[in-house]
Amino acid sequence: MSTTPYTFPDAKGHFGPYGGVFVAETLFGALDELKAAYAAAQADPAFHAEYEYELKHFVGRPSPIYHAKRWSDLLGGAQIYLKREDLNHTGAHKVNNCIGQAMLAKRMGKPRVIAETGAGQHGVATATVAARYGMECVVYMGSEDVKRQAANVYRMKLLGAKVVPVESGSKTLKDALNEAMRDWVTNIHNTFYIIGTVAGPHPYPMLVRDFQKIIGEECLTQMPEMAGRQPDAVIAAVGGGSNAMGIFYPYINVEGVRLIGVEAAGSGIETGKHAASLTAGVPGVLHGNRTYLLQDKDGQIIETHSVSAGLDYPGVGPEHAWLKDIGRAEYQPITDAEALEAFHNLCRLEGIIPALESSHALAYAAKLAPTLGKDKILLVNLSGRGDKDMHTVAEKSGIQF
Amino acid sequence: MSRIQKAFERLNGEGRKALIPFITAGDPSADLTVPLMHALVEAGADVIELGVPFSDPMADGPTIQRASERALARGMTLRKVLQLVTTFRTVDDKTPVVLMGYANPIEAMGLQRFAEKAAQSGVDGVLVVDYPPEEAESFGTAMKAQGMDPIFLIAPTSSAERIAQVAQIASGYVYYVSLAGVTGSGALNVNAVAERLPAIRQKTGLPVGVGFGIRDAATAKRIAVFADAVVVGSRIIEEIEKSTAETACANVKALVADIRRGVDEVKK
Numbered sequence: 001m002s003t004t005p006y007t008f009p010d011a012k013g014h015f016g017p018y019g020g021v022f023v024a025e026t027l028f029g030a031l032d033e034l035k036a037a038y039a040a041a042q043a044d045p046a047f048h049a050e051y052e053y054e055l056k057h058f059v060g061r062p063s064p065i066y067h068a069k070r071w072s073d074l075l076g077g078a079q080i081y082l083k084r085e086d087l088n089h090t091g092a093h094k095v096n097n098c099i100g101q102a103m104l105a106k107r108m109g110k111p112r113v114i115a116e117t118g119a120g121q122h123g124v125a126t127a128t129v130a131a132r133y134g135m136e137c138v139v140y141m142g143s144e145d146v147k148r149q150a151a152n153v154y155r156m157k158l159l160g161a162k163v164v165p166v167e168s169g170s171k172t173l174k175d176a177l178n179e180a181m182r183d184w185v186t187n188i189h190n191t192f193y194i195i196g197t198v199a200g201p202h203p204y205p206m207l208v209r210d211f212q213k214i215i216g217e218e219c220l221t222q223m224p225e226m227a228g229r230q231p232d233a234v235i236a237a238v239g240g241g242s243n244a245m246g247i248f249y250p251y252i253n254v255e256g257v258r259l260i261g262v263e264a265a266g267s268g269i270e271t272g273k274h275a276a277s278l279t280a281g282v283p284g285v286l287h288g289n290r291t292y293l294l295q296d297k298d299g300q301i302i303e304t305h306s307v308s309a310g311l312d313y314p315g316v317g318p319e320h321a322w323l324k325d326i327g328r329a330e331y332q333p334i335t336d337a338e339a340l341e342a343f344h345n346l347c348r349l350e351g352i353i354p355a356l357e358s359s360h361a362l363a364y365a366a367k368l369a370p371t372l373g374k375d376k377i378l379l380v381n382l383s384g385r386g387d388k389d390m391h392t393v394a395e396k397s398g399i400q401f
Numbered sequence: 402m403s404r405i406q407k408a409f410e411r412l413n414g415e416g417r418k419a420l421i422p423f424i425t426a427g428d429p430s431a432d433l434t435v436p437l438m439h440a441l442v443e444a445g446a447d448v449i450e451l452g453v454p455f456s457d458p459m460a461d462g463p464t465i466q467r468a469s470e471r472a473l474a475r476g477m478t479l480r481k482v483l484q485l486v487t488t489f490r491t492v493d494d495k496t497p498v499v500l501m502g503y504a505n506p507i508e509a510m511g512l513q514r515f516a517e518k519a520a521q522s523g524v525d526g527v528l529v530v531d532y533p534p535e536e537a538e539s540f541g542t543a544m545k546a547q548g549m550d551p552i553f554l555i556a557p558t559s560s561a562e563r564i565a566q567v568a569q570i571a572s573g574y575v576y577y578v579s580l581a582g583v584t585g586s587g588a589l590n591v592n593a594v595a596e597r598l599p600a601i602r603q604k605t606g607l608p609v610g611v612g613f614g615i616r617d618a619a620t621a622k623r624i625a626v627f628a629d630a631v632v633v634g635s636r637i638i639e640e641i642e643k644s645t646a647e648t649a650c651a652n653v654k655a656l657v658a659d660i661r662r663g664v665d666e667v668k669k
């Protein structure tokens with residue numbers, strides 16, 4: 001690895017050939033305004049103080065690290081540690097980013113926030129923060145996802161948000177993102193778009209990463225306390241890539257730490273029914289940035305498949321594309337079946353019900369651990385809790401409530 | 402001289418403004434696209450904007466989204482769009498054709514290959530909605546190397562610097578999006594558009610087309626007073642939606658001819 005410090009993105013939002021600002025001219029005014037507001041906030045100690053206060057008192061940070069000892073012993077290899085983002089208020093890492101962006105919206109005087117959501121976790125986190133700040137909130141959600149995540153839809157409504165089912169395209173996360181962008185460009189004067197992952201046009205991939213890097217920063221101090229040293233590998237599930245960037249970013253310049261992103265291989269890469277854009281995609285342009293995409297030979301974006309709605313996305317944050325190309329991070333596929341097995345194991349052996357997204361990272365850790373010595377340490381980002389997935393898991397196990 | 406430049410010079414000589422209708426290639430079917438293009442010309446189109454369907458048309462409203470979905474469902478691809486232009490050119494060698502679409506299908510074909518094939522097919526200009534000037538350097542170069550015009554958008558929210566940036570790289574004409582929204586949105590404020598035009602003309606000598614939200618002859622006329630070209634899209638797609646395969650060409654022709662009358666009421 002090179003010794004020059006990692007300083008991406010550049011001023012134009014590029015991570016090597018990836019990222020950038022691939023949007024219609026109509027969005028530039030809003031993006032410039034956002035860039036300026038973010039730069040001002042970054043330079044303002046009061047902004048950082050408020051963010052820290054909110055994370056501590058509203059979210060419950062720092063989230064602990066937990067040694068999954070029984071599971072590690074059973075696997076018979078490396079020790080697995082879990083970063084407990086599932087213990088955050090609203091049950092996932094998504095809220096870290098929502099707080100940051102809602103604070104920006106407040107500073108910019110935008111009374112209305114919008115969001116896209118797949119699994120519903122980002123929608124719930126946005127609705128929660130909007131309620132906390134007294135903002136109007138509209139969440140776009142593919143109509144397919146509205147069906148599979150009914151509990152989260154109700155949660156958002158309880159929190160005062162309006163949930164708009166999106167009927168266009170494949171009726172999933174990517175279409176919700178398209179629709180949120182369309183709303184934003186139409187209502188720029190009073191609306192802030194809270195993107196839920198490290199995708200979209202610059203400055204979003206950078207901004208979301210910055211609001212999520214608290215995860216890795218905490219690990220940097222917690223791991224030596226918990227385990228006596230930094231881990232040998234950091235493992236995180238990758239949908240758009242926000243929980244992974246959040247835990248990876250502070251480790252990029254730490255030598256000797258492998259960064260492993262885990263993608264949804266659905267029914268298996270060879271079946272074509274998956275959502276593994278870094279493993280099986282090619283670079284292209286979607287949702288305002290250049291990155292690896294799942295597309296057909298004519299450049300149309302194709303439908304993805306995963307048991308986990310939060311990983312069901314045909315693109316990936318541009319910074320992951322760059323980390324893959326420069327070899328700083330590696331990306332591995334995990335199938336639905338493997339993720340479900342890890343889900344059940346964590347439930348039974350550790351008393352923790354993980355989100356299906358996070359279960360992909362857990363499954364890869366379970367694959368890797370037995371190949372390593374008992375003195376090795378794996379740190380897994382347990383990005384969320386699995387309450388929202390009860391119905392999906394029950395259905396897969398042939399159980400009806 | 403490019404077909405686009407020729408068309409604007411001819412209009413200038415005649416003291417008329419340009420009418421630029423938009424349809425999506427392959428909507429409702431590939432078979433109808435070339436006949437629709439000829440119908441547009443017969444109705445008085447000066448330039449045709451031909452939409453290349455994309456699975457994720459982020460800048461388009463529901464009408465053009467539906468057109469894209471219909472076209473894709475019937476197997477339209479960028480390759481086939483170019484074949485349609487080739488077919489159109491066997492009959493019409495005069496009317497400029499501008500492709501309008503998104504970056505990914507072009508990048509999937511490869512920028513160089515696309516530029517060569519598009520020029521061979523008889524395409525005159527290309528507008529890639531999600532290529533703003535800062536991301537379009539190689540696109541602009543590739544287009545110009547093949548004698549095609551890279552067309553760019555200017556929005557109500559574009560700063561003077563950005564307009565200057567567009568002027569640097571654009572050729573053919575620039576396309577002023579008359580409202581902050583997606584295609585097909587309702588609220589068009591003609592006076593606000595008129596007020597913005599001088600700032601654009603200060604930065605570029607290219608003809609200025611105005612579009613988004615123009616639905617009838619009366620509005621087209623009011624826009625044509627100060628713009629060089631009037632672009633009409635969603636309203637034409639709606640007409641296609643309302644028609645059958647048998648009536649589509651005639652209905653579109655009648656609609657566009659009516660808008661043409663509105664535009665021609667303005668004399669330079």
Ligand SMILES: Cc1ncc(COP(=O)(O)O)c(C=O)c1O
Nearest residue numbers: 121239240241242243310357384
């Ligand atoms: C718990 C959890 N983990 C991970 C993800 C995937 O998103 P990202 O890759 O941005 O972390 C989601 C998305 O909904 C999620 O809810």
